[in-house]
Amino acid sequence: MENTDDRLPIFFNEHGQWNGPPNFATLIGEITRSKIGLGYAKLKEVPLEDKEDVWNSVQNMYQVITINKKYVLAKENSAWRTEKSNKKRSLNDVTSVEEKKRKLPAYNKKEDWGKFINNISDPKWLKKFEQAAEARSNVKAQYTGGRKGVPTRWNELEKESPTGQIYRPDVFLKTHRATPDDDPSSSKSQAAAKLASSSIFILFIDIDDELVKEAYDKDPSAQKCLGTDAVTEIYGTDQKGYIRGMGAGISKSQFLAAEFMKAKLLEVRNELRKVRKKNEALKAQLDAERQKNGTGVHGQIYDSSYQQGIGIPSSFCLCCLRNFRKKVVALAYVDMKLLIDEQYDCMIEEVIDPTAMLCDRDDDVVLGNVKRSEFVKWPKAYDVTWSC
Incomplete structure (x- = not known):
């Protein structure tokens, strides 16, 4: 049957970041602005049906599988906060609360706008705004990924790499620039100078210097670990809750789990x-x-x-065993000449998903309990022959 779905598919990487056209993020921002008002102090206060409305609107325009819904909603959260920040910035020159309320933007409800002005005028929020402004002024490396973003740049660098493997310093230097301030003795200026003079930085601006390459290759294993790579060496250990230079929405535990599975x-x-x-x-x-x-x-x-x-025996072929979702869970040698009740006898060679259930055992028995070379029965419909 011919596929008539003309929606553009959107894919997410193992870190939960989308990799595709920049207008996907733009679309989420536009839908969020039209569906969710500014009157809520936090996104958790937004009714669930409004969030679902955003998700359904995105699905109408793009092919996004349900398992990636949480990532779309995270982008919705980011877009909503960005819109509030932009509206607040446009009122920086207005001092009176009443005057701010009179500057009602187009396509905004008066009730929502009034709540928004009351929220940003609260002393508690004013203190947070000041802290955020100070944190932005202390940024040591300015993000320069542009509309491509970190995930796309990461994917491009993997394709360009001879080995297909890259690490955080590779992406960081392609998506950030040093940002010194007026005081050369400040930690911000010192970090910028250290980055600019480091061997890894010089290497990635294509200066062909064997001494630089030798310095870069001196301890290549250090670049694989977040605690010892060049970014940590120059800018210090990552604070709790995020990884420097990897884009928004990635925790350290999430990143390490993804790298382990890779x-x-x-x-x-x-x-x-x-x-x-x-x-x-x-x-x-x-x-x-x-x-x-x-x-x-x-x-x-x-x-x-x-x-x-x-x-x-020669009657056995090397096969992939799949679960009911068509995901490969194991490799096994299958006796292709012996088919009983639409099931093959399979000798396990390699277990890929230890949590996969077995169809010929009790419910609590999984592939992780099966030893190598042990026989199990597997449905014919979920066998894929690789070598015979």
Whole structure:
């Protein structure tokens, strides 16, 4: 059946940041401004139906799967706060509360505008505004990612990297610039000077200097850890609740969990690559023997090579086992000649998702309880043959 859905698909990375057209964020901002008024002090006060209205409007224009709904709502929160900040900034030259209330912007309800003015005139909020202004003035590295943003730049750098791996300092230097102030002895100016003179900074502005590269490669493992990379060395340890230079909405625990899963996935892919290469080498050997000795002895050579090289019968094929959501949860050797009740006998080779349920055991038994080379039954509909 032909797919007639003309909505543009939106994808999110493992950190929960969207990677796609810049107008996606613009659209969320426009919808949020039209659906949610400024009269609420915090987004948690906004009725749930208004938030759902924003989500439904986004889904009408873009293909966003439900599992990414929380990320869209987080962007909605950011857009709503930005709109309030912009409106407050436009009133900086107005001192009287009553005069501020008279400056009602277009497409804003008078009731919501009045509540908004009362909120920003509250002494408690005025103190927060002053603290925020002071924090912005102390920024040591100004964000310069532009409309692309950190996720897109991260994706671009991964494609450009020969190894396909990059770390936080790589992205930080592509999306930030040093911001010294008038006092050269201040910590802000010193950090800016240190960044500008650091080997990693010079390397990434394409100055070909072997000494610089040698300094950069002196301790490459340090760049993999948030606590020892160049950003931490220059700007200090990240404060609680965020990671410097990685964009909004990423906590340290979330980032580390995503990096751990990426490492495990890379490990599994490497193992798969080794298995495939081994199978290809065996097949090449068998084909060479068949051409040399004739097809009559092919079966005998195949069985012998397979048993010696892998240790399983020739009727078994390497397969991916999927769950009911079509997600790959394990690798197994499957006896393709033995199909009983639409199920295969599968010898587990590698478990990818230890929490996946088994269809032939009790409810509390998962793949994590199955040992390597142990047999399980798996439905034919959820087997995908890779090498046979």
